[in-house]
Amino acid sequence: MKAAQAGFAVELFKFATCRPLWMLPLLTIGLTWALTYLSGLSEIAATGGDLAGSSAADNPLLYSAHPLPVEYQGFDMMNIGVVLMVALxxxxxGSEYGTGLIRSSLIADPHRLRLFATRAALLGTVIGATAVLAMGVGTVIRHLALGDQGLSPLAFPPLVWRNLAGVALVWTTLGLLAYGLGVLARNPILPLVLIMPLVVGLxxxxxTLWQPARYLPPAAGAALFGPLDASxxxxxxxxLVMTAWAVGGLVLAGLVFSRRDV
Structure with missing residues (x-):
């Protein structure tokens, strides 16, 4: 237990001293808050303050057929974070392989599976905390921007909390899947090439075209933060599917990491 705690502390120090790593969560939080608020103001302006009574048929300023239901307001900004968390x-x-720091890490903790698990646990903790902070506060900001059309932040219905948990799960599982693929490839390119097109809409x-594609990430988790549809x-x-993707990628990467030369 002490070895695991010490290893976590070391990895946390390394994370905190690597500027690109700690800047991505901060960038995610700042962008989410700002764009969520501005989007809320834009939606109020586009609908004339009547979210429930507007549609694209009578309002050309709306991008979709109808405004998002009020319980889903704010979660339309989740794609900003998911892109940045995959990048994280x-x-x-890949950062430790590019710099050769992985050898120093293995000297400090030669137990490979423990090192791999410690790094994955730290990453999952950082992403989960980023998701809760970015989207939790962002949702409050959105409803404040909506004014009378929004929900009271002190009385959010259970669906809002479920959506927040869903975003945290999707961000964390995709970030961990990207981490697993990066360890397999020993560079950050492979996960970006494989996952990023799926994240940005593919x-x-x-x-919508092929039913089995519903099981691809992140399409599998779309209903965790948005209205459910048939596709x-x-x-x-x-x-379950999103968790299975992350667990499968981590197990495979952990087994390979424990057996191959660095």
């Missing part, structure tokens, strides 16, 4: 996972995996597009999995199934 890929960078965290996965959702495939899901996506139910929230419970999506959570």
């Amino acid at each position: 996972g890929a960078l965290y995996a 996965g959702d597009f495939f899901a 996506h999995l139910a929230p419970g199934s999506g959570a």
